[in-house]
Structure formats: C-alpha cells, structure tokens
Amino acid sequence: MAVPPPSLHLSAIVLAGGRSSRMGAPKAALDWHGTSLLRRVTGVLMRLADPVVVVHAPGQELPELPEGVLLAVDEQPGRGPLEGIAAGMRALHGRADAAFVSSTDAPFLHPAFVRGVAAALDGADAVLPVAGGHNHPLAALYRLSLLPAVEQLLSEQRMRPFYLFETANTRMLDEPQLQRPESLRNVNTPEEYRAALAEPQPAVTVEVFGTLRAPLGIDRTVVRAATLGGAIDALPGLADISHHVLVALNGEQFQADRSVPLVDGDVLSVLTAEAGG
Amino acid sequence: MSGFGRYLLVDLSTGGSEQREIPRHVLRRRIGGAGLGVHLARELSPPDLDPLAPEAPVVFVFSPLVGTPLTTSAKFAVVAKSPLTGQLNDALSSSHFAIAGRMTGNEAIAIVGRAPEPSVCLIDSDGVRVLAAPDLWGLPAAEAEDVLRARFGRGYRAAAIGPAGEALVPFATVSHDGRHAGRGGHGAVLGSKNLKALAVRGREKVAVADPKRVLALAADLRERSFGPATEKYRELGTLANLLAFNALSTLPTRNFREATFEGAQELSAEQVSSLRERTRTHCASCTIGCGHIYPAANGGARMEYENAFALGPLCGVSDPDAVFAASARCDRLGIDTISAGGTIAFAMECVERGLIDVPWLRFGSGEALLRALDEIGSGEGIGPLLRLGSRGMAEEVGHGSIAFAAQVKGLELPGYEPRTLQSMALGLAVNARGADHNRSGAYEADFSTRVDRLAGDGRSVAAAIETEDNAALIDSMILCKFLRGVFADSRAEWAELLSAVTGFDYTAAELGSIAAEIVDEKKRYNVEQGWTPESDTLPERFLNEPLETGGGSAATLPRERLQEMVARYYRLRGWDEDGLPGPDLHDPAAQP
Numbered sequence: 001m002a003v004p005p006p007s008l009h010l011s012a013i014v015l016a017g018g019r020s021s022r023m024g025a026p027k028a029a030l031d032w033h034g035t036s037l038l039r040r041v042t043g044v045l046m047r048l049a050d051p052v053v054v055v056h057a058p059g060q061e062l063p064e065l066p067e068g069v070l071l072a073v074d075e076q077p078g079r080g081p082l083e084g085i086a087a088g089m090r091a092l093h094g095r096a097d098a099a100f101v102s103s104t105d106a107p108f109l110h111p112a113f114v115r116g117v118a119a120a121l122d123g124a125d126a127v128l129p130v131a132g133g134h135n136h137p138l139a140a141l142y143r144l145s146l147l148p149a150v151e152q153l154l155s156e157q158r159m160r161p162f163y164l165f166e167t168a169n170t171r172m173l174d175e176p177q178l179q180r181p182e183s184l185r186n187v188n189t190p191e192e193y194r195a196a197l198a199e200p201q202p203a204v205t206v207e208v209f210g211t212l213r214a215p216l217g218i219d220r221t222v223v224r225a226a227t228l229g230g231a232i233d234a235l236p237g238l239a240d241i242s243h244h245v246l247v248a249l250n251g252e253q254f255q256a257d258r259s260v261p262l263v264d265g266d267v268l269s270v271l272t273a274e275a276g277g
Numbered sequence: 278m279s280g281f282g283r284y285l286l287v288d289l290s291t292g293g294s295e296q297r298e299i300p301r302h303v304l305r306r307r308i309g310g311a312g313l314g315v316h317l318a319r320e321l322s323p324p325d326l327d328p329l330a331p332e333a334p335v336v337f338v339f340s341p342l343v344g345t346p347l348t349t350s351a352k353f354a355v356v357a358k359s360p361l362t363g364q365l366n367d368a369l370s371s372s373h374f375a376i377a378g379r380m381t382g383n384e385a386i387a388i389v390g391r392a393p394e395p396s397v398c399l400i401d402s403d404g405v406r407v408l409a410a411p412d413l414w415g416l417p418a419a420e421a422e423d424v425l426r427a428r429f430g431r432g433y434r435a436a437a438i439g440p441a442g443e444a445l446v447p448f449a450t451v452s453h454d455g456r457h458a459g460r461g462g463h464g465a466v467l468g469s470k471n472l473k474a475l476a477v478r479g480r481e482k483v484a485v486a487d488p489k490r491v492l493a494l495a496a497d498l499r500e501r502s503f504g505p506a507t508e509k510y511r512e513l514g515t516l517a518n519l520l521a522f523n524a525l526s527t528l529p530t531r532n533f534r535e536a537t538f539e540g541a542q543e544l545s546a547e548q549v550s551s552l553r554e555r556t557r558t559h560c561a562s563c564t565i566g567c568g569h570i571y572p573a574a575n576g577g578a579r580m581e582y583e584n585a586f587a588l589g590p591l592c593g594v595s596d597p598d599a600v601f602a603a604s605a606r607c608d609r610l611g612i613d614t615i616s617a618g619g620t621i622a623f624a625m626e627c628v629e630r631g632l633i634d635v636p637w638l639r640f641g642s643g644e645a646l647l648r649a650l651d652e653i654g655s656g657e658g659i660g661p662l663l664r665l666g667s668r669g670m671a672e673e674v675g676h677g678s679i680a681f682a683a684q685v686k687g688l689e690l691p692g693y694e695p696r697t698l699q700s701m702a703l704g705l706a707v708n709a710r711g712a713d714h715n716r717s718g719a720y721e722a723d724f725s726t727r728v729d730r731l732a733g734d735g736r737s738v739a740a741a742i743e744t745e746d747n748a749a750l751i752d753s754m755i756l757c758k759f760l761r762g763v764f765a766d767s768r769a770e771w772a773e774l775l776s777a778v779t780g781f782d783y784t785a786a787e788l789g790s791i792a793a794e795i796v797d798e799k800k801r802y803n804v805e806q807g808w809t810p811e812s813d814t815l816p817e818r819f820l821n822e823p824l825e826t827g828g829g830s831a832a833t834l835p836r837e838r839l840q841e842m843v844a845r846y847y848r849l850r851g852w853d854e855d856g857l858p859g860p861d862l863h864d865p866a867a868q869p
Binding site for chain 2: 003006207209210211213219244246248250251252253254255256269271272273
C-alpha cells in the first residue's frame with residue numbers, strides 16, 4: 001500500500017460553500033446515516049490531514065463539526081472552486097506542505113484514496129486523479145506553495161482549475177492507479193443522494209476483548225455502519241461507550257464521538273477501560 | 278487517638294532496637310506507605326549511600342488503613358535505595374504480613390546493620406530477636422516462610438527472600454504469601470544484611486478515630502468493589518491486557534522492537550482461561566481477587582500481565598507452558614519478572630547483533646528463556662552478565678548497546694510501549710523510581726479520549742502529573758490501585774476515609790498538596806543520592822526508531838517532544854529547569 005512520506009505534512013480543504021442548486025438544499029447539512037455529509041468528509045480527512053479547513057460562503061450555516069476543524073470564508077462563493085481553494089490555502093499558510101482538496105458531497109471518500117493520492121506527490125506540485133474521462137480537481141492534492149499561482153489565475157479571471165494544472169508540475173493518476181476509486185463519486189441531485197443512502201453502509205470489523213466478550217456474546221464480528229454510533233447500536237448488549245468501555249479505531253486513537261465516520265475495512269477494538277496492572 | 282505514632286528501628290549488627298516517635302505533622306502529611314517510607318528512608322540515609330552497605334536502611338512501612346475492615350487495605354511498602362537504580366525504590370505488596378506487622382504496635386519497621394551470619398529477625402510482643410538460621414539459606418522464599426511458621430508458630434507472618442536475594446541479584450524480590458515487593462531489588466538489600474526473613478506477630482489493637490464511620494465506609498467500599506470497575510481483575514486478571522494491548526500496538530515485543538506479537542492469542546487471558554484450569558486467589562482483606570493461578574512446572578504460576586508480557590512477547594515466546602514455567606521459576610528464585618524478562622530480551626538482541634556469543638539465547642525459544650533464568654539463579658554461563666540487569670549488562674557489553682537497553686534509571690520498562698502511549702512515556706522518564714507503571718499511571722490518559730496517545734503534548738503532561746500524584750496518595754494510604762475505578766471523586770472520598778480512620782480532618786485539597794509534597798520528597802531523596810537531569814529520559818531506541826503500528830503507520834516520539842514534555846513537567850511541579858525542587862519549605866519535619 002502506497003503511503004505518503006512522513007516528511008510530507010498533509011492538510012485538507014473541504015469546499016462547503018457551493019450553491020447545491022441541483023440538489024435544492026445545502027449539501028453540507030444533508031443527513032448521512034445520522035450525521036451530515038460535511039461531518040463525514042471532514043472526519044475521514046482528519047484521519048490523515050492536520051489541520052482540516054472547511055471553506056464556506058459568508059453567512060452560511062454549517063452543521064456541527066468536530067473539534068479542531070478550521071473555518072475559512074470564501075468571500076466570492078459564486079466564482080468557482082479556485083476561490084475556495086485559495087481561501088483554504090491562505091488559512092493553512094505555514095501550517096502544512098500540501099492540502100488534499102475535497103468537495104462536501106463525497107460520502108464514499110476513503111482514507112486509502114487520499115493516502116494513495118498523497119503518496120504520488122513526490123516532487124510534483126499537484127496530483128490530479130483522472131477517471132471516467134474526467135479530471136477530478138476536487139479530489140486532488142495541491143502543494144500550498146501553489147497559492148501565488150492560484151491568485152494569479154484569479155486576478156486574470158481564469159477561474160477553471162484546469163489552468164492551474166496546465167502550468168503547475170502536475171502528476172496525473174489514472175483509474176488503475178487509484179485506490180478505492182469509489183471515493184470520486186459525488187451526489188448532485190436528490191435522486192443520486194437517495195440512491196447513495198440506500199447502499200449498504202461500510203463493512204466494519206468489531207473485535208471485543210476481555211470481560212466484554214461474555215455479555216456481548218461475540219469475539220469478533222462484522223457490522224454495517226457509517227458512524228461509530230451506528231456500529232455501537234449494531235451490537236446488542238453494548239450499552240454505549242462509557243467510563244468503563246473504550247473503543248479504539250484501527251488500533252490507534254480512542255473515540256467516543258458517535259458521529260465519527262467509519263469506512264469500509266475499519267476495525268473497532270472494544271475493551272474495558274481498566275487497562276492497568 | 279488512632280495509630281501508634283512510632284516506628285521501630287532494628288540494628289542487625291548489634292541485635293538492638295529502639296522505638297522512635299513519628300511527629301503528628303509527619304503522620305498527617307506523609308500518611309503512611311510510600312509517603313511515610315520516603316520520609317523515614319531519607320531521614321535514615323546519609324547521602325551517596327551504598328545500597329548494599331550495612332548502614333543502608335530498609336524500611337517496611339504500614340499505613341493508617343492497615344488493620345481496618347476497608348477492602349484491599351492489608352498492604353505495606355518496602356522502601357530503600359535500590360541496588361539496581363541507585364535511586365529511591367518503594368515496592369508495595371499486600372497480605373497478612375501487613376496486618377501482623379502493624380499489630381506489633383509500629384507504623385514502620387526500619388532495619389539497618391548486617392547480621393553476622395544468615396539470620397531471621399522476629400518481632401513480637403516479646404521484643405526483637407535476631408536468630409541465626411543458616412538452614413534457611415538457599416530456600417525459595419515460600420518454603421522459608423513455611424519453615425519459619427512451623428518453627429516459631431502459625432501466628433508469625435514473614436517477608437522473606439529467595440536464593441537471588443542471597444546472591445545479591447539487584448532485581449531480587451521480597452516475598453510473602455506468594456506476593457512480592459517486586460521491583461528494584463529489595464531482596465538484595467535484605468541479602469546484604471544476611472537477613473533471610475523478617476517475621477512478625479502482633480497483638481496490639483489497631484484503633485481508629487471514628488469506628489462507626491469506618492465500618493459504614495468499609496461496607497460501602499466493599500459493595501462497590503464488586504462492580505464493573507473491577508470485573509476485569511476478578512474474571513480474567515490483569516492478563517486481560519495482553520490481547521487488547523496487542524490490538525492497540527502497545528504490547529512490547531522482542532525487546533521493544535515491535536509492539537504487536539503474532540503469538541498474543543496463545544498467551545491471552547481469553548484463550549488460556551478457557552483452555553486451562555485455574556484458581557482464583559485474594560490478598561488478605563481483599564474483595565476483588567485478581568490473582569489467577571495456572572498450573573505450571575514446579576507448581577502454580579500467578580499469571581499477571583506484567584510477567585506474561587516480560588517473559589512472553591518481550592522475549593518472543595508464545596508457548597504458554599514456557600511462560601508459565603518461567604514465571605514460576607522467577608518466583609522460586611525470588612526475582613522481579615519484569616527486570617528478568619527485560620534483561621533476557623536485551624541479551625537476546627545482543628546475541629542477534631553478534632555482540633555476545635551465546636548462540637542458544639534466541640528470541641522465541643522457551644527453552645532458552647528457562648535456561649537463562651536458571652543461569653541467573655546459578656550464576657553460571659551467562660548468569661553473571663544477566664544478573665547485572667539490562668543497564669549494567671549494556672555497560673559491560675558496550676558497542677552502544679545502551680541505546681536498546683529498555684530501562685530508565687536502570688529499572689526495566691514495564692509492558693507499556695512509550696511510542697504509542699506518549700503520556701506514559703513522560704511518566705516513565707521522570708518518575709523517581711525509574712520506568713514503572715505503578716508510581717506513574719499516565720497510561721490511564723493514553724487509554725482514553727483525553728489525549729492523543731501518538732503525539733504527547735501539554736495534556737499528556739497534565740495527565741502524567743495528576744496520575745503520579747494520585748499514585749503517591751493511593752500508595753501512601755495504602756489501597757489497591759485496582760479499586761481506583763470505583764471512586765467517583767477520588768480525592769474527596771480518600772479524604773473522608775483517611776479522616777474517619779486517623780482523626781485528621783483531611784480535605785481533597787489538602788491531599789492534593791500532600792501528593793505534590795510526597796513527589797517532591799522522592800525527588801529530594803534521589804538528588805541526595807546522586808540523581809542527574811540526564812536520567813529523566815528514555816533510551817535512544819524510543820527516540821530514534823519509528824515503531825510500525827498494527828495499522829501500518831509509524832509511531833514516533835521525537836527527542837524534542839519528550840524534552841518539551843519533561844521541561845513542562847518540571848515547570849508545573851514548581852521545579853527549576855534542571856528538575857530540582859526548590860527549598861524544602863514544606864518539609865513537615867522542619868515544622869514545630
């Protein structure tokens with residue numbers, strides 16, 4: 001599995017200020033299995049990127065976001081994604097080397113996709129996935145040093161990201177080179193949104209340790225859940241994360257926020273909190 | 278009036294003894310156990326002491342709760358300068374020895390001097406007797422205890438050393454009732470005094486300030502001790518940590534080169550408890566019952582996480598029979614399982630790197646593990662080198678091997694990987710005793726959502742101080758740490774318990790200041806005994822080598838991050854930038 005070099009400090013920009021005209025409702029706040037689309041995308045990116053900045057329109061109401069997410073305002077939200085990317089890059093100035101840029105409506109975004117794109121950066125300035133005959137600039141990686149070039153394009157009213165990739169040292173990634181290419185799937189209309197919601201939720205492995213095995217009646221199982229809360233609810237007998245029960249995600253951080261997004265292949269470790277001895 | 282307000286000082290060289298008063302403000306501000314122990318040890322120790330010299334004191338300290346009906350209160354501390362670290366060592370244990378010892382009418386028994394020949398010291402209502410007992414020399418501690426009680430009467434309770442203590446192995450234990458004051462080599466200190474065992478029998482009544490209140494509190498605590506906070510210890514014991522730690526990449530494996538172990542399942546409590554018979558045991562006055570004894574060659578083995586990790590994954594051994602037998606062998610020799618496993622694992626890596634020529638000593642070999650333990654016992658083969666502990670051995674082996682000797686201040690690391698538990702990393706680096714999980718429980722924060730356990734920061738420092746302070750209190754009262762989860766508001770409840778027992782009107786805030794003073798006094802002891810700022814760190818391995826986690830990412834603990842945490846820890850403790858406490862303004866002995 002390709003991984004970005006430890007020396008690359010990765011951040012992320014989520015563009016939440018779009019008009020959502022075809023959806024008819026703000027995409028950022030759309031429900032996604034008990035949480036919001038924006039909460040999901042920021043949560044997935046927070047696994048790999050620090051910080052994550054959400055770029056929104058002036059006065060835009062946002063759904064609840066996890067602690068640590070930065071906010072930036074796109075003062076000219078009608079002028080296309082480059083304006084939002086520039087606003088995000090300014091907010092990240094001096095805090096990272098590169099930013100993965102994502103749209104809000106990417107409910108199938110997988111960390112493995114982001115990791116693969118970031119690993120491809122090497123000496124380039126940007127990494128652009130190309131799939132289904134389309135460029136995907138809103139699922140792409142940009143070095144933050146591109147900000148002057150972005151601002152130059154904006155000042156010249158050249159608003160399409162294409163112009164940036166023309167001049168920047170860009171590495172294109174074709175579909176076979178992409179991990180978890182379903183990450184590129186967007187939801188633009190109510191029909192697409194409903195169809196996406198109706199699909200099976202991510203398959204998540206739950207491992208249970210110690211004295212919790214007896215009351216739960218399982219050592220290891222697979223549940224379908226898009227959030228940590230959904231996974232807990234899928235385990236009859238596990239009341240909730242509490243003073244005495246801990247849940248670690250993929251063997252790393254402990255999580256207690258039920259809105260933490262889960263993705264296909266995640267592993268939850270459920271154990272009692274009394275770890276010492 | 279509660280308690281006895283005095284301690285007994287015994288000189289083995291002369292056989293003489295005297296009772297000394299302990300001022301009330303010392304009792305109030307040092308409580309008992311580890312807190313009172315460091316105070317008395319400091320008072321009795323000249324600077325730069327040789328820990329194995331006759332004049333070096335070893336203090337057995339009881340606590341105000343000993344002899345009360347409070348669950349888990351039958352505990353005592355053994356406090357002395359460690360021959361392994363050259364610093365303070367306060368090792369705790371529990372059982373009937375604590376009750377019998379306090380009922381001699383003393384809050385502590387301090388021993389200095391050296392008996393002219395292998396001896397036992399008997400303390401009872403007739404006074405103090407130092408009796409020659411050369412026939413006990415060479416026996417495992419448990420057998421020596423049995424002989425003593427058969428010879429002098431069942432009423433005696435003994436703390437004894439095994440053959441390793443007699444041989445001055447610097448990680449030898451003091452044992453009683455199958456439990457050990459395990460870490461730091463107090464067994465060697467007793468051995469240096471020609472003292473095979475201290476046997477006590479008491480008849481003094483332990484009085485408490487408010488008997489009715491104590492009874493009510495004891496009933497309440499007992500009830501709560503059956504709840505979910507102690508279920509793990511009751512049902513599976515601390516061995517339950519092993520498989521969960523493996524999933525979290527915190528299980529030290531093959532001398533801390535890895536933190537996940539392919540044989541974890543075989544050694545897990547979940548598996549061995551379902552496949553093997555076991556017996557559950559309790560310490561005296563305990564309602565938790567965390568002891569799980571499994572059959573092993575040469576008798577049963579008390580399997581806890583720490584001995585399983587150190588003799589299993591740390592040495593790459595996954596065969597439960599070998600690990601159980603190794604644990605039982607450590608008990609018979611009377612050596613600390615963590616230091617034994619840590620030193621053997623270090624030696625295995627030295628072999629692998631070609632630094633020492635011991636071809637049979639390979640990671641993963643249960644036979645090699647058992648042979649290495651035998652040679653620690655016999656002093657043959659590689660035994661003399663292993664008897665030095667990992668730091669001493671690294672000094673002998675050279676070639677930069679100290680970089681991968683997993684110890685702090687000479688004390689081998691317990692089973693908590695510092696790169697994936699970075700609050701704990703700080704606790705291990707700065708604790709007075711060296712790398713120890715009982716005096717610094719910062720892993721509690723790492724096993725929570727309070728901190729980022731892979732990136733220690735200011736929150737980790739605050740957690741390390743809070744848990745170290747709480748350990749100072751609970752080790753001074755003394756209660757079992759496995760009870761800590763039952764307290765909703767720990768310090769307020771501890772203040773209530775102590776007030777009812779002692780009559781001192783404690784508050785949670787006063788306990789907070791007492792905890793900080795105890796930690797300060799431990800540091801002052803160490804400074805007087807040769808501590809240097811360079812020792813508040815971790816071995817190079819943890820600061821230079823990325824650790825691959827089970828999830829495939831790399832956990833790192835950059836040196837600068839640890840240094841920042843240590844500096845912040847000093848500031849928050851009120852110490853100077855070199856880690857030195859200020860003037861001893863709060864020394865209760867200096868008060869009127």
